[in-house]
Amino acid sequence: WYQRRVRGVDVYCIHGKDQKTPELFRYADDGKFPDNQPTTEDGDGDGTVNIRSLELCKKFKTLVDYKVVTGFLATHLEILQRTDVIQYISDLLTKKNIQRREEGTSEEKKENRKTVF
Numbered sequence: 001w002y003q004r005r006v007r008g009v010d011v012y013c014i015h016g017k018d019q020k021t022p023e024l025f026r027y028a029d030d031g032k033f034p035d036n037q038p039t040t041e042d043g044d045g046d047g048t049v050n051i052r053s054l055e056l057c058k059k060f061k062t063l064v065d066y067k068v069v070t071g072f073l074a075t076h077l078e079i080l081q082r083t084d085v086i087q088y089i090s091d092l093l094t095k096k097n098i099q100r101r102e103e104g105t106s107e108e109k110k111e112n113r114k115t116v117f
Helices: 051-059 083-113
Strands: 011-016 021-026 039-043 063-069
Touching: 011 051, 011 083, 051 063, 063 083
Parallel strands: 011 063
Antiparallel strands: 021 039
16 A cells, blocks of 8 residues: 555655664563553564564655654654744745645746637
8 A cells, every 4th residue: 555656746755763663562461451451562662563564665766855863852742842843844845835835836828828819
């Protein structure tokens, strides 16, 4: 499903890593599933989503950019508080708005060149 190409949709992935994240849940084979609690094995991720799942976005055919952040404020929710991430998103939106305006200007010029009878 992630290899499907959607025209006009650019994909940008930003996620954290190096955070203790549940990776594997083991349930006892005691016949009480699902009423007992599993043991949890932790691995790498953003504190909510494991790294294997986070890295799936690398497989999107329309992936334009892939950014991983580590260290302070690198968890699933904290990442949106980082000034570098906010600036990155702001720059992307600004760039997209400029591109759209330029494309609109080009389309307007083409329409103005049409001869009307």
